[in-house]
Amino acid sequence: xxxxxxxxxxxxxxxxxxxxxxxRRSRRTKQERSLLLPLSLGAVAVGVVGIIVFALVTAxxxxxxxxxPTVPSAYPLADxxxxxxADAPLTIEIYSDxxxxxxxxxxxxxxxQLVRDYVDDGQVRLVYRDFAFxxxxxxxxxxxxxxxxxxxxxxxxxxxxxxxxxxxxxxAFSAPRLxxxxxxxxxxxxxxxxxxxxxxxxxxxxDERAAAxxxxxxxxxxxVLDGEQQIVGVxxxxxxxxxxxxxxxxxxxxx
Amino acid sequence: xxxxxxxxxxxxxxxxxxxxxxxxxxxxxISLYLTVVKLSGGVPLCGPLVGCDTVNTSVxxxxxxxxxxxxxxxxxxxxxxxxxxxxxxxxxAGLLAAYLIGLASLPVLAYLTYLEIFVIGAICAWCVAxxxxxxxxxxxxxxxxxxSRGRSQAA
Numbered sequence: 001x002x003x004x005x006x007x008x009x010x011x012x013x014x015x016x017x018x019x020x021x022x023x024r025r026s027r028r029t030k031q032e033r034s035l036l037l038p039l040s041l042g043a044v045a046v047g048v049v050g051i052i053v054f055a056l057v058t059a060x061x062x063x064x065x066x067x068x069p070t071v072p073s074a075y076p077l078a079d080x081x082x083x084x085x086a087d088a089p090l091t092i093e094i095y096s097d098x099x100x101x102x103x104x105x106x107x108x109x110x111x112x113q114l115v116r117d118y119v120d121d122g123q124v125r126l127v128y129r130d131f132a133f134x135x136x137x138x139x140x141x142x143x144x145x146x147x148x149x150x151x152x153x154x155x156x157x158x159x160x161x162x163x164x165x166x167x168x169x170x171x172a173f174s175a176p177r178l179x180x181x182x183x184x185x186x187x188x189x190x191x192x193x194x195x196x197x198x199x200x201x202x203x204x205x206x207d208e209r210a211a212a213x214x215x216x217x218x219x220x221x222x223x224v225l226d227g228e229q230q231i232v233g234v235x236x237x238x239x240x241x242x243x244x245x246x247x248x249x250x251x252x253x254x255x
Numbered sequence: 256x257x258x259x260x261x262x263x264x265x266x267x268x269x270x271x272x273x274x275x276x277x278x279x280x281x282x283x284x285i286s287l288y289l290t291v292v293k294l295s296g297g298v299p300l301c302g303p304l305v306g307c308d309t310v311n312t313s314v315x316x317x318x319x320x321x322x323x324x325x326x327x328x329x330x331x332x333x334x335x336x337x338x339x340x341x342x343x344x345x346x347x348a349g350l351l352a353a354y355l356i357g358l359a360s361l362p363v364l365a366y367l368t369y370l371e372i373f374v375i376g377a378i379c380a381w382c383v384a385x386x387x388x389x390x391x392x393x394x395x396x397x398x399x400x401x402x403s404r405g406r407s408q409a410a
């Protein structure tokens with residue numbers, strides 16, 4: 001090999017530099033290739049999580065299935081949470097919690113007979129008193145009931161609530177279900193929504209509970225006849241009739 | 256060959272970089288148009304085609320009160336930025352970022368297209384055009400991410 005064919009120092013340095021650059025490029029390319037798969041999987045995961053979140057947020061709310069009352073009634077003598085003529089000789093207050101199963105029995109089996117036998121002919125006036133003490137859904141249902149009363153559809157709503165009881169604080173009286181019942185009971189929904197969001201209505205329910213405890217009411221249901229005689233629990237209808245008739249006879253006897 | 260010509264993997268990026276950036280810019284314009292229309296309460300111009308108004312006013316056109324098109328605009332802006340970085344400097348991190356954004360967008364676009372066809376029952380031409388820009392740009396990026404044959408052999 002002749003001396004002129006040998007690379008100069010500059011040429012060797014350039015070749016070395018080029019070689020180093022090539023190795024660096026090769027290393028980076030390998031690094032990029034090894035990162036590509038995990039990064040790609042990560043990107044796909046981000047997209048899929050995005051879809052799931054989007055689907056959850058935009059999903060239409062599940063259809064709310066509420067049972068209508070078995071015997072719907074028009075309640076022509078309804079007056080807010082009262083039912084019957086204002087000048088009826090006997091007033092019966094019903095202290096009740098919408099989540100209380102015994103209150104459900106009273107509402108579904110005793111109250112219809114009471115309405116048919118005494119309220120419709122003007123002898124008895126029923127007044128529903130909230131004693132919502134069993135849990136958060138008791139209060140929510142009571143608030144919704146007061147809102148129904150504002151639209152004078154309390155008793156229709158009352159029947160819906162007692163037709164849809166299901167344990168205590170287990171979602172039977174969740175906000176969407178309460179609203180579905182409000183729709184079923186014929187309430188005007190915008191007014192209903194504004195009412196249930198009103199803190200003064202909730203406060204009224206809490207105040208009624210405190211007032212009931214002060215009577216004192218100790219359990220639900222409790223019927224109070226003319227503010228004097230308490231009947232605790234679900235009464236046998238014959239016994240209740242006897243008590244009512246006795247009161248009405250006393251009222252008749254008074255001058 | 257100029258500095259704009261090839262990147263480390265030996266790819267000619269003079270035109271491909273511009274192509275990806277152009278597609279991303281088109282996607283950005285489309286999604287910005289849909290965003291502005293949505294925010295102004297109008298409906299997109301669809302010409303003789305129908306369905307734009309149905310899709311753009313459906314419940315799926317918003318995500319927590321934000322027009323979905325905004326997310327498309329953000330994605331396209333990200334791809335555009337990455338493509339420009341790669342095009343100008345040859346830094347493959349830009350290409351990789353653009354590729355990953357495009358990849359993350361693909362399942363979302365597929366889902367939105369499914370919603371259009373099977374749930375909403377209408378096709379929005381603007382949305383289809385946007386999807387085409389994303390898919391086309393992503394395909395180009397996939398080709399560019401593969402090591403060039405000549406360079407691989409040299410390495």
